Amino acid sequence: MLYYALIFLVVAIIAGVLGFGGIAGTSAGIAQILFFLFLIFLVVSLVMGLFRRT
Template identity: 55%
Template sequence: MLRWTVTFIILAIIAAIFGFGGIAEGAADIAKILFYIFLVLLVISLITGRKKL
């Protein structure tokens, strides 16, 4: 999932360089959403992984 976030960030940067503001904004929004989902899943996996004794 982190790979998708990096892909959309790169897409947003390239679109911004060429002047496609709407596409850049959309790709950046998707990248933000995917990054936050990744963080939530990371925290959940860390919490559930520590319960094993």
């Protein structure tokens, strides 16, 4: 999931440089959503790992 967030971020940067504002904004929004989902899943898996050990 982090891989796809980085891909959308690169697409957003390239689109922004080339002047495609709408595509850049959409790609940046998708990248942000995917990144926060990755963080949520990371925290949940860490917490589950801590409870599983005890």
